[in-house]
Amino acid sequence: MTMSDGAATAYDVVPYPNWPTAHSNPATLGALAQLLGRPAAPADKCRVLEIACNEGTNIASMAAAAPGSEFVGIDLAAGAIERGRKTLALAGLVNVSLHCCDIAEPAAIEGEFDYIVAHGIYSWTGEIVRKAILRVMGQRLTAHGIAFLSYNAFPGCRLRQTLRDYLARMVDGVDDRRERIEKARWALEYQIGGWSEDVPFQKALIETAQSTLERPPEVLFHDEMATIWEPQFLDAVVAAARPEGLAYLADALPASVRDCLFESARFDAARRFTGGDWARYEQLLDFTDMRAFRWSLLVRDGAPIDRLATPDRVRGLWASAALTRVEPRPDQKAHVFRATDKVEFETDDSDLAALFDALSSAAATPLDGIAHRADLVEAALRLYVNGVVTLSNAPPAYSLTPGERPLASPLSRAQAAQGERVLAALHHKPVRMDDPFWYRFLQELDGVNDRAALARFVSAQTGKSADEARILAPRALEEFARLRLLMA
Structure with missing residues (x-):
């Protein structure tokens, strides 16, 4: 069409x-x-x-x-x-x-x-x-x-194909889109109750169906119930x-x-x-x-592709990670760090620890300084493929430290103004907030309002005392920074 x-x-x-x-x-x-x-x-x-x-x-x-x-x-x-x-x-x-x-x-x-x-x-x-x-x-x-x-x-989609074939029969003849979605969800819940986790194939179908139900109804409509699905x-x-x-x-x-x-x-x-x-x-x-x-x-196509990484290839790249240095236990090495998913890694190498400290404290760290150290590059890349470190070819646009006149992403402010509950953060990931007040607060982060003005806004909107608002507003700013919603 x-x-x-x-x-x-x-x-x-x-x-x-x-x-x-x-x-x-x-x-x-x-x-x-x-x-x-x-x-x-x-x-x-x-x-x-x-x-x-x-x-x-x-x-x-x-x-x-x-x-x-x-x-x-x-x-x-x-x-x-x-x-x-x-x-x-x-x-x-x-x-x-x-x-x-x-x-x-x-x-x-x-x-x-x-x-x-x-x-x-x-x-x-x-x-x-x-x-x-x-x-x-x-x-x-x-x-x-x-x-x-x-x-x-x-x-991997063979299991989803089984669900799709099943749903096509269950909603056959139903034209109203809302009714199609509701009937499809009921049909999946019905089968989840009928399949047995003791049967391996049925257990896999249960997990696939549950995953499908966790997605928004519109995704079910367009994915499993689409006219074309190949x-x-x-x-x-x-x-x-x-x-x-x-x-x-x-x-x-x-x-x-x-x-x-x-x-x-x-x-x-x-x-x-x-x-x-x-x-x-x-x-x-x-x-x-x-x-x-x-x-x-x-x-x-044309030039051959040499995929094996060499240390010099990290020049011009930036690394970011949410790491925290923790006190080592007696059975651990000198330097211990924890990622956000509670994964810990340890080292006795002070240079490697310095790299991890830099990643812990900055929005992103340029890797030019370690390109001559194959061991440090390999450590960074192994954390990269394990999802701990993110690499980019440009410095990040977000700040982890709110300034005196914080500026939120113009896109997230526009989305909040339109009542959207899932916002686009500056590290290119979706962020969900459900409290309507914080959507209003986000729109005040226009780079003009200073911290005192933001505290007054919090007090006026919530009925909190001025002292309470002066504590609450900075905490909110720190959370917005953590969510990568504040511009650098």
């Missing part, structure tokens, strides 16, 4: 949740590509295209953190584009433009892009549109550009991209690149089946792990 027929899309009828997608952030994509030997444009000086952008929150979140970059979004849903434009205007983000158009006739797309994002569309559309997505990527990607393509993946094998995606001049780089999930960043006995043992080809190796692992979703990165 094209917009010329005037028909509303399913996403106009049932809006899809509009949150930032952390893995699609150019800052982290560029850092990963650089580690794999393919340096990309810095996130604060780049052009980004998002295909099927919905209301544009994903690229608006990027834009709020990178005013020196340009962002373009296209989508077929006119209602979503209109809502997105309203939010952009309210936020004052002038480096984003949203266009309602068909990917098969992308008249709004001009020039080349350093990053092209297509999230949540490839598995939910037909072959013609899938080819069009890859064609645009092949035609519009810069020489050193990175394309991000997410999709439901086989074989999970992909990784090797099929790689093969489809090749005629468009695209090569597979890696998955955007840092944990997925462990066996290519470091010498890997597991990768070497699989050469009998893969011939040392990275994409074939990841396809093999998908059967091992029963992976159900992928975030594939594509680059221009």
